[in-house]
Amino acid sequence: MGGFPQPTFFLLFLSLSIFVIPSTAHNITEILSGFPEYSAMNDYLTRTKLADEINTRETITCLVLPNSAMSALAANKPLSVVKNVLRLLVLLDYYDGAKLHQISKGTTLTTTLYQVTGDAHGNLGFVNITDLKGGKVGFGSAAPGSKLDSTYTKSVKQIPYNISVLEISAPIIAPGILTAPAPSAADVNITQKLEKAGCKTFASLLVSSGVLKMFESALDKGLTVFAPNDEAFKAAGVPDLSKLTNAELVTLLQYHALARYNPFGSLKTAKGPISTLATNGAGKYDLTVTSAGDSVTLHTGVDSSRVASTVVDDPPLCILTVDNLLLPSELFGKSPSPAPAPEPVSSPSPTPSTAPAPAVSAPSPSILSPPAPPMASPESGPAGAPEAQSENSSTGSGSGGADLKAPALLKTLVAASAAFVAWAMLS
Numbered sequence: 054m055g056g057f058p059q060p061t062f063f064l065l066f067l068s069l070s071i072f073v074i075p076s077t078a079h080n081i082t083e084i085l086s087g088f089p090e091y092s093a094m095n096d097y098l099t100r101t102k103l104a105d106e107i108n109t110r111e112t113i114t115c116l117v118l119p120n121s122a123m124s125a126l127a128a129n130k131p132l133s134v135v136k137n138v139l140r141l142l143v144l145l146d147y148y149d150g151a152k153l154h155q156i157s158k159g160t161t162l163t164t165t166l167y168q169v170t171g172d173a174h175g176n177l178g179f180v181n182i183t184d185l186k187g188g189k190v191g192f193g194s195a196a197p198g199s200k201l202d203s204t205y206t207k208s209v210k211q212i213p214y215n216i217s218v219l220e221i222s223a224p225i226i227a228p229g230i231l232t233a234p235a236p237s238a239a240d241v242n243i244t245q246k247l248e249k250a251g252c253k254t255f256a257s258l259l260v261s262s263g264v265l266k267m268f269e270s271a272l273d274k275g276l277t278v279f280a281p282n283d284e285a286f287k288a289a290g291v292p293d294l295s296k297l298t299n300a301e302l303v304t305l306l307q308y309h310a311l312a313r314y315n316p317f318g319s320l321k322t323a324k325g326p327i328s329t330l331a332t333n334g335a336g337k338y339d340l341t342v343t344s345a346g347d348s349v350t351l352h353t354g355v356d357s358s359r360v361a362s363t364v365v366d367d368p369p370l371c372i373l374t375v376d377n378l379l380l381p382s383e384l385f386g387k388s389p390s391p392a393p394a395p396e397p398v399s400s401p402s403p404t405p406s407t408a409p410a411p412a413v414s415a416p417s418p419s420i421l422s423p424p425a426p427p428m429a430s431p432e433s434g435p436a437g438a439p440e441a442q443s444e445n446s447s448t449g450s451g452s453g454g455a456d457l458k459a460p461a462l463l464k465t466l467v468a469a470s471a472a473f474v475a476w477a478m479l480s
C-alpha cells in the first residue's frame with residue numbers, strides 16, 4: 054500500500070461509500086394521499102406493506118387503480134392474494150406517458166415486484182405493455198394467451214427517474230393469482246418450508262420444543278420468523294443449547310419471531326427496537342434493526358446477524374433466514390449492552406495497530422462469529438455486497454430486495470473505484 058496507512062484508507066473508503074448509499078427518495082403513501090380517488094389502493098399498499106418496498110426502490114412505476122376497481126378487486130379476497138395482484142402493478146422500470154407510447158415495436162414485457170417473490174413461475178411475474186391502435190396502451194399478464202384487458206388512463210405523478218405513478222383502468226390478472234389460498238396454519242407447512250431453506254436444525258427444535266404450535270396459533274394475526282440456517286448452529290462460539298432449560302429454549306426460539314407480518318422491505322424502514330414473541334415486558338427480549346443500503350442487520354445486544362433471504366412473504370406470514378443465531382442478552386449476556394448506534398456504517402473505530410480493522414461497531418463482542426474482514430461484514434461493507442449472495446441462498450423462493458443486486462453492485466463498484474482513485478492520488 055506504498056506506506057499509506059491502512060486504517061486511513063479504510064476510512065476513506067467508508068466516507069466515499071456513504072455518498073452512494075441510497076436514501077428513501079419518495080413516499081408513495083404521501084404521493085397518493087394527494088389523490089382521494091386512489092385512497093383504497095393507498096390503504097392496501099400500506100396494509101400489505103408494499104409501500105415500504107416501493108419507497109426503498111428506485112426507477113419504478115406504480116400502476117394505480119381508481120377506488121371502484123380497487124374495491125372490486127379486494128372484495129372477499131385474502132390480503133395475500135391482493136398483495137400479489139398489487140405486486141404485478143409495480144413495474145421495475147420507469148415509464149411515463151411518453152415512454153409508454155415509444156415502446157420499440159409497440160410491445161414489450163416488463164418485470165414486476167411479483168416476479169421477485171419466487172411465487173411467480175415462467176412469465177407470470179411479467180407484464181405485457183402494448184401500444185394499441187387508436188393511441189391506447191394496453192396492459193396484460195405476459196403469460197401466453199392473456200388478454201390486454203387493462204388500459205392506461207392517465208398520468209398521476211412523476212419524479213424522474215425515480216418513480217412514476219400511472220392510472221390504469223383495471224387490475225392485471227396473471228393466471229391462478231386470484232385463487233391462491235392465504236397462508237394459514239392449515240395449509241402452510243412451516244417446518245417443510247424451513248427444511249427446504251436449509252434450516253433443518255431450527256425446524257426440528259421448533260417441533261421438539263412445541264414452539265411450532267405457538268407459531269401456528271400466532272400466524273393468523275401475523276407472524277415473521279427469523280430462521281437461522283444450519284451452519285449458524287455449528288458456528289464457533291454458539292452456546293451449548295442442550296444446557297438450556299426447556300423454558301430457556303422456548304424463549305430463545307420465540308425470540309426468533311415477531312407477532313406480526315414484517316417483510317424484508319419493512320425491516321429496511323424499521324426504526325428503534327422491535328419486540329419479539331419472547332418479549333414479556335417493556336424493553337425485554339427486543340431486537341434492534343439497522344440497515345445499510347440493501348442489507349438489514351438484527352442486533353440482540355450480544356450478537357448480530359444479517360437477514361439473508363426471504364423464504365415466504367405472503368401476508369400474514371413472513372419467513373426470513375438469518376446467518377447467526379439471535380442470542381438475547383437476557384439469556385446470554387451478563388451485562389446487557391445498550392442498543393447499537395442506528396448507523397453502524399458511519400462509526401468505524403480506527404485501530405492503527407491492528408490490520409485488518411475489526412468489524413465496525415458491533416454492539417458488544419460477538420461470541421458467535423470471528424471478526425470478519427471489514428469489506429465483507431454486513432455492517433461495514435458497502436451496500437449490496439451481502440445481498441448479492443442472498444439471492445441464491447433462498448432456494449429459488451426469495452424476494453426481499455433480491456433484484457436490487459445489480460444496482461447495489463454498481464454502487465459498490467463506484468465506491469470501490471472512487472476509493473481507489475483517491476488512494477492512488479494520495480500515495
Ligand SMILES: *[C@@H]1O[C@H](CO)[C@@H](O)[C@H](O)[C@H]1NC(C)=O
Pocket residue numbers: 075076077078111212213214215
Ligand atoms: C431520486 O433518487 C435519488 C437517490 O435516492 C435521490 O438522490 C434524488 O434526489 C431523487 N430525485 C428526485 C428528483 O427526488
Ligand SMILES: *[C@@H]1O[C@H](CO)[C@@H](O)[C@H](O)[C@H]1NC(C)=O
Pocket residue numbers: 077080081082083086108322
Ligand atoms: C410517508 O408518508 C406518510 C403519510 O404522509 C407518513 O405517515 C409516513 O410516515 C411516511 N413514511 C416515511 C418512511 O417517511
Ligand SMILES: *[C@@H]1O[C@H](CO)[C@@H](O)[C@H](O)[C@H]1NC(C)=O
Pocket residue numbers: 160161162181182183199200201
Ligand atoms: C403482448 O400481448 C400481445 C397480445 O396478446 C401479443 O401480440 C404480443 O406479442 C405480446 N408482446 C410480447 C412482447 O410478448
Ligand SMILES: *[C@@H]1O[C@H](CO)[C@@H](O)[C@H](O)[C@H]1NC(C)=O
Pocket residue numbers: 242243244245248
Ligand atoms: C410438514 O412437513 C414435514 C417434513 O417436511 C412432515 O414431517 C410433517 O408431517 C408435515 N406436516 C404436515 C401437517 O403435513
Ligand SMILES: *[C@@H]1O[C@H](CO)[C@@H](O)[C@H](O)[C@H]1NC(C)=O
Pocket residue numbers: 445
Ligand atoms: C444463482 O442460481 C441460478 C439458478 O439456480 C444460477 O444460474 C446462478 O449462477 C446462481 N448465481 C450465483 C451467484 O450463484
